[in-house]
Amino acid sequence: MVVYYFCLPKVLFDANYTTVIESEEGQFIGAKIADDGQWRFPESDSVPTKFKACIVAFEDQHFYSHFGFNPISMYHAFKENRKANKVVRGGSTLTQQVIRLHRDGKKRSYFEKFVEVILATRLEFRHSKDKILQLYAAHAPFGSNVVGLEMASWRYFGLQPHQLSWAEAATLAVLPNAPSLIYPGKNQQKLLLKRNRLLKKLVENKTIDQETYELSLLEELPQKPFAVPQIAPHLLQKIAKEHHGKKLKTTIQLGVQERVNDIVNQYYNLYRQNQVFNIAVLVVDVKTRNIISYVGNSPTDVAHQKDVDIIEAPRSTGSILKPFLYASMLDEGEILPRTLIPDVPTQISGYTPQNYDLSYDGAVAANRALARSLNIPAVLMLQQYSVTKFYEQLQKLKLRDVNRHPSNYGLSLILGGAETNLWDLCRSYAYMSSTLTHYTKTQDEFRINELANLNYNSAVKIDFGASKRQKNVFSAGAIWHTFNAMKEVNRPQGDEAWRFYDSSIDLAWKTGTSFGGRDAWAVGVTQDYVVGVWVGNATGEGRPLLTGVESAAPILFDVFRLFPKANWFTIPYNDLEEKKVCKQSGYLAQENCNAQLQWIPKNEKKTENCPYHKLIHLDSTEQFRVNSSCENVDAILAKSWFVLPPVIEWYYKSKHANYVSLPPFRPDCVEASMDKKMDFIYPNPNSKIILTKNFEGKTQPVILKVAHSNPDTELFWYLNDTFLGTTKTFHEKQVIASTGTHIITVVDEYGNEIKRKIAIEKD
Known part of the structure; x- marks a missing residue:
């Protein structure tokens, strides 16, 4: 009895399974073949009624009455095999066939049959009849490298097992008996006869009626295997690593995924003409953090890295981190939304940032600098805030690829000196949207786990934790002001007049373009969704005209048009204060300002009055x-x-x-x-200037520039103690000097004087 009890392993099938993913609605959207090259789905928790009736009628009519084996059937099989002097009939029950599948590779003999009988009775003790049918349906061979009912149903009919007709269920029921029958265009007559005999048996047993029988006879046999759907192939790759050999119901919404695939395919065909071959899109439901669309790459080819999942690949950030700096500085009272930020030629320790259009505004409001993605104001803001503090903020946002010491990044951190990925970026913006929505809904509460990770498993529900009074990273007021600034970002071509149309999308969004046109980013956020888009080449090759606004933004807006228009974010009054702010400078108003009331973050007390x-x-x-x-x-x-x-x-x-x-x-x-009446525009303090030569070999001069509060004032220029000349209205002076250190002195007609030390080298 002890030997009998332990003769059957606890795990009957230790096989390699196919990784299978389904949509939120339960639709099959992708599968990765098992390691042994078989299409073998994980065991299902049930067997459809039609297939159950067909397989019992065909293989084992007394399945529900015997206890693992059928002596009468075995006796008749023995007689027929003896008479034919070869195996022409098996006589095995479905339970015995499960044991045979379990003992795959064993040579068929009378002793092996005896072992099967013993193990079959033991299996009947352990499992119910329905469970035994589940084991059979999951591991029976259905031709070629197709194993199991579920894969066979998809492979031969493009349907889920419960969607099969009686004729289709009967076709699959006869296959395990002779799985070599199904080949496109081969052995169709034999298969047809077997199927029809089974259908006749079903009508004789009154399992189906005569009309169903006659209609089933008219159905054609499968001619060509259906391709396994690959609707979210890169998500499948990710899940295959984390849930290998499992069947997982994802949070992907099939309709959204298919339409986003179409959008990506459309833009891929357009962009590849400029030799831009890769696109990635991630769509997140803000309220649940569920991923509802995951497009890891465009439908390109192997030569252009089609299998690379770009959603979690580190890429240069460009300007995509600027909203985080803006929110951080608002939060800590370093700036107000309309505080004027200098926008002039700047050189800091040899680092010379430039605006995208190479122009200068002199000074620009902080919210407009963000909306226009101006680089020089962003660098000056980061210098004021400090690289280390901003780095710590990015760590709180869990940007995993910002992982070097802050000193390795320097001020370039805000202009693409760091790397991030689409997953972390969308999670951060989803956190900001959810924080603001929850705060305004509850009046003054945050949640402990608001920075929860994104989720693709429908069985998992994110727990955002208990409420608290303290912010996680940003306050609700800072986020609201940041989103308002992002709302004003210039729209892509064709949508410039969005403010004048009620149907326009109210969207907080930001673009980014890395140096050399290697990465184009666009991230948009509403109360309901976050959409992240990346465009470029997975190889890192840059392309001209590849920018966030021109390349990634059109995809972003096309994806948002798939969803109903969302309401704009509610003002978090409890996290703001109404204060007088200077209209022209954006600073807190002092007695000499022309002021107006504005809702500003509560930390405004740290902000200085208008200077x-x-x-x-x-x-x-x-x-x-x-x-x-x-x-x-x-x-x-x-x-x-x-x-x-x-x-x-x-x-x-x-x-x-x-x-x-x-x-x-x-x-x-x-x-x-x-x-102060005047100052140098160029050069910057302690600059090192290299005088280059033209094509004729002549040394080119350096152009010195000065700004004076009264341009019509006459200025007198000196190089060391040598008089260079005067200027009026346009204060620029060409200088060619010897190698070494020099002092530039400029004196106006009223005696005001400025000096600048420079070092000159020659190319």
Whole structure:
């Protein structure tokens, strides 16, 4: 009895299984063949009624009445085999066939048959009849390398087992008896006869009616195997690594996935004309963090890395991290949404950032700098905030590929010096959207696990944890202001007038383009969804005209059009304060500012008052500044004036026609102002300048530039102690100097002086 009890292993089939994924609706969307080259699905938890009736009628009519073997059937098989002097009939029950499949490779003999009988009775003790049928259906051979009912149903009919007709179920029921019958265009007559005999038996047993029988006879046999669907092949690759040989119901929404596939295919055919071959798209449901569409790559070829899953591949960030810096600085009171940020030629420790269009605004509001993705303001903001602090913020957001020491990145961290991936990026933006929505819904609560990972398993429900009062990374107010700035990002071509149409998508979005046109990013977020898009070449090859706005953004907006229009985010009043802010500078208003009320983050107290508005004294004409040395005190007019530093002013005026420079002092006045009148535009302090040669071998001069608050003032230029000449209106001077260190001195006609030290080398 002990030997009998332990004669059957606990695990009957230790086989290699196919990794199978289904959509959220239960539709088969992909499978990866088992390691042994067989299409063998994991065991199902049930066998469809039609196949169950067919296989019992064909293989073992007394299945539900015997206890593992049928002596009468075995006796008749013995007689017929003895008479034919070869095996012409098996006489095995379905239970015995399960044992035979379990003992695959054993030579057929009378002793082996005896062993099967013993093990079959033991199997009947262990499992119910339905479970034994499940084991048989999952491991029976169905021709070629197809094993199991579920794979056979897909392979031969393109259907799930429960969707099979009586004729289709009967066809599959006769196959394990002779699996070599099915080949496209071969042995069709033998298979047809077997199927029809089984159908006749079913009608005789009154399992089906006469009409069903006659209609079933008219159905054709399968002619060509159906291709295994590959609707989300790169998600399948990911799941095959993490859930190898399992059947997993994913969170993918089949309709969305198929339409996103179509969109990617459309743009792939367009972009490959510019030799851009790879596209990745990730769509996330914000409320659940479920991935509803996963396109890891475009339908390209092996030469262009079609099997690379780009969604988790580290790629250069470009400008895609700028919203995180903006939110961080708002959160800590370093800036307000409209604080003016300098946008002038800048060189910091040899690092010279440039705006994409190589232009300068002089100064630009922080929210507009983000919306326009200006590089110089972003670098200056990062310098003010500090690289280390921003690095720590990115670590809190769990950006796994930002993993080097902050000093390795420097200020380039904000302009593509780091790498990230689409998965982490979408998770971060989903966190921001969910944080803001939850906060406004509950008035003032955050959740502990708001930064939860993205999920593709429908059996998993994300637990966002208990409520708390403290933020995770960003406050709700900072996120709301960040999304409002991102909403104003210039739309792709054809959607520029979005503000004038009710049907337009209200979307917070950001693009990024890495150096050399290697990576084009676009990420968009609403209350309901986050969509991330990457376009480029998996090989790292850059292409001209490849930008986030022109290449990734059109895909982003086409994907968002698949969903209903979402409402814009609600203002988190409990995390904001209404304060007076200077209209022109965006700083907290001081008494000399023209102010207006704005909702700003509560940390505004750390922000300084407006430094650009000054109280000046004018004569009655308001054309000249005066003081007590030249004007009666009673006749002096006091007026607030918006004054920018000389270099900022020089560029700012070119973009703002309404800017009025500070009036000069009246000639009869003794000038007492300590305001800085002029400054160098170029070169920067302690610059090293290399004088190059032209095609004729002549050394080219360096162009020195100065900005003066009154351009019509005459300036006198000196190189060391050598007079170079004067300039008026346009203050630029060409200089060719010897190799070495030099001092540039500029003096205006009023005696104001500035100096700059430079080092000159020759190419």
